[in-house]
Amino acid sequence: MKDILVKSRKASKSIANLNSEEKSEILLDLAKLIEKSAEKIKVENKKDLDRMEKSDPKYDRLLLSDSRIEGLVNSLKVVAQLEDPVGKELLKRTLPNGLKLSRIAVPLGVVGIIYESRPNVTVDVASLCLRSGNAAILKGGKEAHYSNMCLVSLIHEVLEKKGLPAEAVTLLPTDRSYTEKLLKAEKYVDVIIPRGSSGLINYVRSNSLIPTIETGAGVCHTYIEKTADAAMGAAILVNAKVTRPSVCNSLDCAVLDEEVLETVIPQVLEGFKEYDVEVYADEKSYPIFEKNGYTLLKKAQDEDFGKEWLDYKVSFKTVNGLDEALEHIERNSSRHSEAIITEDKAKAERFLKEVDAASVYHNASTRFTDGEEFGLGAEIGISTQKLHARGPFALEKLVTEKWVVKGEGQIR
Secondary structure (H helix, E strand, O other): HHHHHHHHHHHHHHHHHOOOHHHHHHHHHHHHHHHHHHHHHHHHHHHHHOOEEEEEOOHHHOOOHHHHHHHHHHHHHHHHOOOOOOOOOEEEEEEEOOEEEHHHHHHEOOOEEEEEOOHHHHHHHHHHHOOOOOOOEEEOOOOHHHHHHHHHHHHHHHHHHOOHHHEEEEOOOOEEEEEEHHHOOOOOOOOEEEEOOOHHHHHHHHHHHOOOOOOOOOEEEEEEOOOHHHHHHHHHHHHHHHHOOOOOEEEEEEEEEEEHHHHHHHHHHHHHOOOOEEHHHHHHHOOHHHOOOOEEEEEEHHHOOOOOOOOOOEEEEOOOHHHHHHHHHHOOOOEEEEOOOEEHHHHHHHHHOOOOOEEEEOOOHHHHHOOOOOEEEEEOOOHHHHOOOOOOOOOHHHHEEEEEEOOOOOOO
């Protein structure tokens, strides 16, 4: 492990010395190679898929279809064209003693990323690290072993053709002992980014000696206030739940004012039935689902709130007004994405100001919390903490700052 870390550290210097055009060329060449290697990628991805039950919520995350491979290619092209964050002069000043100061953006160095299930993260993270002049150490999950190995081999092929060290992007073995060693490698790794379940994030937070940026876990609420357009509210609930339930910005809990139960719930049933969504309803909403003949219905328990389902499951909570909605969200939110559906602008503004989350929405689906949707290109993940990066975490946050001081013999 020490040999791996030393080589990665050394490789980070080579990447940091590249100019913007050289870094862009790497990504554009990788885009061409991935496009040309689509069949090979699908063969390796199938080896991973064959080891997982299709009913597993992680199956969708693991899948690399033609459209998703095309998405990787397009994402690489977008990142290649993004403005290079490295070298920006953030401040320039001459002191009374003649010292010339400047503050510039520089790469972080070596970025360690620990993630689960999603092989597309391998390409997204590597592209963002390379574009920002960083080396990446990747620790993917064993469920995506063959997919990750294939994608990293393509990255290495491009790097080596450019005369660059393959160790600029390193994929660690899936054995958990490598995770433990990575988290203690404070001499070699500058930041750790866990991306995945709350269990993974809590483990990294508790065991890392290296500064961490937390991404991934999302317990997302949508509150439908009594003045809301019921059809709009129902459409947003269905969209936020069924489009991709295995991702962190999907709906976990619908919070409804008591006055809208009878109008909103009947309108979500068709969309929920199509995808066999299992509803965990509280005491007041349960009879409305039952009366409308919804069969995939369970009575919600306390533990069904504040839960990230990552599946075709959702809880319903009834409240009496904005104050109760805010209290419920404050108690159960993971600070990821929260939405209010209302025609009352004053209540909407209060919600947007008071809810403590990385992204807050008025009359829109939480499914938009995504680096690509926000125009950032690929993303490292969605940061739910408040220091350094918050929300969709992408290229511009993979740098730090350095003070450069030029003098002519000044002493203090």
